[in-house]
Amino acid sequence: MSRSLDDTDVACVNTNYAIPAGLNPQKDAVLVESKDSPYACVLAVRQGDENNETYKKILAIYQSDPIKKFIEDKYKGSILPAF
Structure with missing residues (x-):
């Protein structure tokens, strides 16, 4: 998943993938x-x-x-x- 972040404008990502990819769902998400x-x-x-x-x-x-x-x-x- 994290390898695809630069190739997309928006994605629906489960927290169990977002956190290991270095994303903070509370700060980086459009919607939680x-x-x-x-x-x-x-x-x-x-x-x-x-x-x-x-x-x-x-x-x-x-x-x-x-x-x-x-x-x-x-x-x-x-x-x-x-x-």
Whole structure:
């Protein structure tokens, strides 16, 4: 992706490509999705595993305040916690 930047006037680029290419989505983007975007990472389990205690623990850790703070501090608004 980064090799093509000089060959285009505008592009739609996911953050996971933009950041390694040296772009700052908060400064370099024309448009950034809002925190209410329907495109968020989700934890999905097979039907019947909804009450698996291990998965519930993983979800609780993932949606914890320390993880939210890490995401906010590291990505400075370029990636938003969706929980």
